[in-house]
Amino acid sequence: QVQLVESGGGLVQAGGSLRLTCAASGRTVSLYTMGWFRQAPGKEREFVAAINWGDGNTYYAESVKGRFTISKDNAKNTVYLQMNSLIPEDTAVYYCAGTLSRVVFTIKYYDYWGQGTQVTVSS
Numbered sequence: 605q606v607q608l609v610e611s612g613g614g615l616v617q618a619g620g621s622l623r624l625t626c627a628a629s630g631r632t633v634s635l636y637t638m639g640w641f642r643q644a645p646g647k648e649r650e651f652v653a654a655i656n657w658g659d660g661n662t663y664y665a666e667s668v669k670g671r672f673t674i675s676k677d678n679a680k681n682t683v684y685l686q687m688n689s690l691i692p693e694d695t696a697v698y699y700c701a702g703t704l705s706r707v708v709f710t711i712k713y714y715d716y717w718g719q720g721t722q723v724t725v726s727s
Contacts, residue, residue: 606630606716608700613721616690620725624685626700626718632657635702638683639714640674642696642723649699653685654708663708667693690725697722 612624626638639654653674654663662674673686683700698721701714 606632606635606702608702608716608718610698610700610718610721613698613723615724615726618691618725618727620690621686621688622690622723624687624698624700624721624723626683626685628681628683628702632681632702634704635716636706637703637708638676639701639703639708640683640685641699641701641711641714642694643699643720644696647696649711651709651711652698655683687723690723692725692727695723695725 607629609627610624612622614622616622635657637654637656640652641649642652643649651665652668653672655674655676671689675684700718702716703714705713707713
């Protein structure tokens with residue numbers, strides 16, 4: 605089993621920045637990729653970014669490219685999501701997730717999920 609705990613959400617003005625943290629514990633050695641997803645009110649959960657534990661390859665949704673950066677600290681079993689130039693459309697609950705597979709963008713292939721952290725961007 606793997607446990608994921610997110611932190612770092614909050615309220616920020618448009619144009620501001622936040623850094624989300626996802627701390628993983630348990631059988632983290634089994635994970636291949638870590639991802640961030642988000643869900644806004646009344647909308648489906650969507651992919652934001654992902655990173656491979658091993659080779660560090662990163663993947664981003666078009667809507668966040670150039671503004672968000674995903675990174676990892678293998679020694680700490682921690683993944684980060686640096687969010688810059690935030691816009692109101694980024695308002696959502698952000699979830700950290702881990703998958704045992706090489707599939708990056710599809711929600712159903714993620715095996716473990718955190719409880720989510722709220723990000724609110726005011727205009």
